[in-house]
Amino acid sequence: MDKLYPILTQMKTSLDELEAIMIEEVNQLNRTQINPVSLQVLADNKNQLLSTIQYYDDMRRQQEQQSATQAPYSGHGKLFSSWQQVNEKVRSSKALNQQVESLLQSHMKKNQHIQKAIEHVGRASALYGPAGESSQVSTGRKYNISI
Template identity: 35%
Template structure:
């Protein structure tokens, strides 16, 4: 039973860390200009935390089978309190993650528009081709003068 309590405590701690990471992710996504390096670091942290939470959740299930009990642990008030805290934190993090999805889509649209604008601008202002010649067709008459 002590192992299950430790596992639930570890899950709760990781979920609280995930909540902090998600809050920072929302903060980054709400900015006018996103810092891609910071966003990547947050994404990596989120992935690491989710993997660890999954590990402890699998461990929790194994310990429940071994002890012959199951969540929400109605007969065990200490475990029930931990489980209720976990469920509450999961709800909060799920909502935060749901709020991040439209912001990510918005940032992706902004990036695509910016990329499109830059590619149009660079194509219009190119003076020379890869061969070193001007891309514009000559206008008027061209004379070849030899002396």
């Protein structure tokens, strides 16, 4: 039982770090232009923290089995309040994650729209010749330069 409190404290600390990373991720995704390198660094840090949180959660469950207790630790004041703090951080991280997902989908839609526009620009309109055949008119000049 005495090992549960430090584990919950470590979980909360890791969740605090995760929340800070996710806030920065939201800030970057709110910009009109994304810096992919910076976003990748944040994603890597986030994955590392999620692995750390999973490790502490596994340790917590193991300690619960050994001490025959379960969350939310109603009879233990210090553990109960620590568990509530962990749960609050999980809820706020979930809300930030939903915001990140929404922003990513918005950027993806914008990129798809731009991609379609670029594809349409690349197509020249067909013109008909005197015999009724269609031909593509090139929109540029070709220079043959020999030196």
